[in-house]
Amino acid sequence: MAMKISNKCLDGLIRQANRELQSSHAYLSMSLWFADRELPGSAAWCRAHSAEERTHGLMVFDHITKRRAKGALVTESPAAKFNFEDPVEVWKFALENERQNSLAIMDLVKLARSEADFTTEQFLQGFFVPEQLEEEAAVTDILENAKRVVKTNGLYVAYDSQIVSKPH
Numbered sequence: 001m002a003m004k005i006s007n008k009c010l011d012g013l014i015r016q017a018n019r020e021l022q023s024s025h026a027y028l029s030m031s032l033w034f035a036d037r038e039l040p041g042s043a044a045w046c047r048a049h050s051a052e053e054r055t056h057g058l059m060v061f062d063h064i065t066k067r068r069a070k071g072a073l074v075t076e077s078p079a080a081k082f083n084f085e086d087p088v089e090v091w092k093f094a095l096e097n098e099r100q101n102s103l104a105i106m107d108l109v110k111l112a113r114s115e116a117d118f119t120t121e122q123f124l125q126g127f128f129v130p131e132q133l134e135e136e137a138a139v140t141d142i143l144e145n146a147k148r149v150v151k152t153n154g155l156y157v158a159y160d161s162q163i164v165s166k167p168h
């Protein structure tokens with residue numbers, strides 16, 4: 001019964017879809033923060049990543065729809081305006097957000113397994129689990145280099161131009 005979805009899994013998937021949309025809003029806010037400070041490389045990375053996060057949210061809604069489960073809703077509102085001190089703080093926030101999202105995905109995998117919803121488990125294992133590894137690694141790389149730039153009295157503005165071509 002691949003199409004049948006349990007109520008608990010449905011709730012979890014709706015929550016996750018909204019979490020991805022919230023993440024998309026957060027990266028868009030980060031992008032605007034960087035753009036305000038004339039840091040176009042960081043702004044472009046965050047903007048592209050915002051689009052990826054939106055795609056993740058839509059993938060989860062599509063999974064729900066494919067299984068003919070009813071009741072999916074958009075519940076998350078756009079993120080509040082961020083007040084960051086400096087670029088390192090933005091990237092720390094981004095990494096924390098990714099870590100929290102990874103934990104949410106792992107919890108959802110556990111739930112799917114306990115509900116014997118192997119279709120949902122496979123959906124998550126096939127994309128979201130490896131994707132979180134990539135994203136945590138990508139943001140960690142950007143953050144660690146940003147910290148090093150600050151520590152060595154380098155110019156973040158010079159590092160900014162490299163960020164746009166970093167992986168997601």
Ligand SMILES: [Fe+2]
Pocket residue numbers: 020023052053056
């Ligand atoms: Fe995501």
Ligand SMILES: [Fe+2]
Pocket residue numbers: 023053098101135
């Ligand atoms: Fe992410």
